[in-house]
Amino acid sequence: MTGLEIFDRFESEVRGYVRSFPVVFEQAQGSTLHTEDGKEYLDFFAGAGVLNYGHNNPIFTQALIEYLQSGGIIHGLDMATVAKRDFIEAFQRIVLAPRGLDYKIQFTGPTGANAVEAALKVARQATGRSNVIAFTNAFHGLSLGALAATSNKKYRAAGGVSLGDVTRLPYDGYLGDNVDTLDLLERLLDDPGSGVDLPAAVIVEAIQGEGGINVASIAWLRRLREITEARGILLILDEIQAGVGRSGDFFSFEAAGIVPDLVTVSKSISASGLPMALVLLRAEVDVWEPGAHTGTFRGNNLAFISARAALETYWADTAFTDSIAEREAQLRAALEAIAAEFPEAEFTVRGRGLMYGIASTKNPALAGAVSAEAFTRGLVIETSGAHDEVLKFLPALTITADELDRGLQIVRESLTAVLSA
Structure with missing residues (x-):
């Protein structure tokens, strides 16, 4: 069996995220995911907060390899x-x-x-x-x-x-x-x-x-x-x-x-x-x-x-928290700009660090539609809230400024596509 067939046939109906992101992932590095058929996705999900340091961080990979080889x-x-x-x-x-x-x-x-x-x-x-x-x-x-x-x-x-x-x-x-x-x-x-x-x-x-x-x-x-x-x-x-x-x-x-x-x-x-x-x-x-x-x-x-x-x-010094603060400023400014760019959505912006969300007070379904559209454009981003009304930004803390900008541009394009449909 290839693709998603084996999961559809044999895995429990309880599975969740695969329904939002219906591809078969094979490899990952940093803030990038790759599917088995070679498509690349930028990751604004970070394993629901498990992968703060990105996928397959080489520092940890090397430490684990050495430990395994040592017995x-x-x-x-x-x-x-x-x-x-x-x-x-x-x-x-x-x-x-x-x-x-x-x-x-x-x-x-x-x-x-x-x-x-x-x-x-x-x-x-x-x-x-x-x-x-x-x-x-x-x-x-x-x-x-x-x-x-x-x-x-x-x-x-x-x-x-x-x-x-x-x-x-x-x-x-x-x-x-x-x-x-x-x-x-x-x-x-x-x-x-x-x-x-x-x-x-x-x-x-x-x-x-x-x-x-x-x-x-x-x-x-x-x-x-x-x-x-x-x-x-x-x-x-x-x-x-x-x-x-x-x-x-x-x-x-x-x-x-x-x-x-x-x-x-x-x-x-x-x-x-x-x-x-x-x-x-x-x-x-x-x-x-x-x-x-x-x-x-x-x-x-x-x-x-x-x-x-x-x-x-x-965590031995402040360099890492300083870099998080830089990315937070970049993210918040971009989300506030998006809210201003799409006034018809009546967005609120909230968060701290690299844990942010935008929610439409006018259209709670908008977040889910944008998440789905963004996935077709190569971005993995989820929703949260009681009605899944919040588009949730949870990138790796190690994400680069260029990667963050690229993902935010996909969100803009997705919003434009959804609101003009």
Whole structure:
């Protein structure tokens, strides 16, 4: 069988992205994808945030080849290995210590959802409470505990069971720019007649990715930290998509100057696309009994190798974050120009770092149509939001200025084609 026939015939109907991008990819390098029949695509998707450093980054490829050829441990459960020790040392030295962060590191099963599951479980154990506060348009994963904190109706309906012990409240901006939604949170927490039990934790994304590129303000995040800290509620920052440089800083909460009690990290932490996930937690919260949360593949030593290489290459000084800031300025200026160029769409532009979106307040279906048209022109770009109304820009952090300009020109051409059809 050739082409997509074998996938259509034998793969589950659950497959998703292949329906939006119906080709067979074979090779990739940096920000470029190649199909088996030789067509080239520019990538503004980056594996949904897994490939912050681009496809097949030669720095990581070389490190992995050398490790494999040396006979290094590949699968280690949670046993001690040289690869894990070297990663922990590098993460502590390069990421945590310079930011004044004093966290223990838990290696969970290798998905973001498993990191969220672990964070929620240990928060409930540490506090002895069960309720969790989550926010509108949140996405925290699709296993049942994480799904309970996720907002999207489609995903929640697929769970097939009731999803309890989570109270949903409005995210920053959900009720308009002039409403501080934390007034409601504070009132509910302090009113014994509200019916909202004191939660074990509040879980939040500083930048909501799947929810539509919604960016919490610095003031809102700081107030959320003050509210939780004053009441003994643990604050969990979900950094799975917005972390590892995506926001312009290593962590998306850094700009607010806050220190969460727990942090979930996955997607690009391995740097190479290999599965890996972490929970960072304060020592007082680390109440686990040995083996209380396990996972067969929590010791992915190949991921430790590429993760360490990324830290030592990109995060030892400010050169990388400086380059991200340059590309962000380029991207934001271009998106604002596009919004001005197509006033009939009534676009809003939002984002931070290299995590941006444009959404038409007039025509929510426009984003999907532009994504489809852009794909025919050689650009992979996805949509997000409750109605898929946001065209989501998630290029590799290593993308060149020329590549970014080329992709943005394809978006312009696609918009012109769709709006004139």
